[in-house]
Amino acid sequence: MTTVFFRYFSFAATAALLAACSSTPTTTSSGGKPSKYYLDDGPMKGITQEMVDALPEPVPKREPLNKFTQRPYTVxxxxxxxxxxxxxxxxxxxxxxxxxRYHGKKGSIGEPYDMLKLTAAHPTLPLPSYARVTNLENGKSVVVRLNDRGPFLHDRIIDLSYAAAMRLGYANRGSAELEVELLLP
Incomplete structure (x- = not known):
């Protein structure tokens, strides 16, 4: 019983922490210093478009689904x-x-978030899995590996890594109209 409670509590705590996963430009101040990013969750300095464009897209493959991310949850x-x-x-x-803000921190399936990999968070798609995400405003698309839960704010459908958002051409704006299609290996 204690193990079940601990697992449930751990998942609920993780989900609550991820509730803030949403990098929307804002005028919120932090430490008296203005920031245009939500909770100062901005880009990494020194990363160029050329560096991001050189990243290889993940190749969809069948992976065991994480059983702890298949249960209904509330955030x-x-x-x-x-x-x-x-x-x-x-x-x-x-x-x-x-x-x-989340770089290096563990996500829903225990993997550390790396903002320089082509990954994403989705509230309901199986984890891990793969999706093609297309920016409907400019037609650019990227394959990402889904390995985290979120976003939970503002009716967003997906949270991409910084690198994936750069690849799609909207990292400087914070959000865009996207299409998400689950890829079946």
Missing amino acids: LGKTFTPMTKLEPFKQRGKGSWYGT
Whole structure:
């Protein structure tokens, strides 16, 4: 019973911490210093478009799904029911990205977030899995590995890594209209 409680509590705590995953430009101040990024979650200095464009896209492969991310969960009063198997899925809506604030911190499946890898967080898609994300405003697309839960704010459908958002051409704005299509290996 204690193990079940601990696992549930750990997952709930992780989900609550990820509730802030959303890098939307804002005028919030931090430490008396103005920042245009939500909770100062901005880009990493010194990263160029050429560096990001040179990153290899992940190749979809069958991986065991993480059983702890398949249970329904509630964040900020909203309940999410994750998919428990890989099946066709397509969604359109507003996407955002997350950056330095979460860089190096463990995500929902225990992997550290690396803002310089082509990854993403989704509230319900199976983890880990792969998706093609297309920026509907400019037609650019990228394949990402889904390995985290989120976003949970502002009805966003996906949170991309900083590198993936740069690849799609919206990192400087914070969000864009995107299409997410789950890729089946």
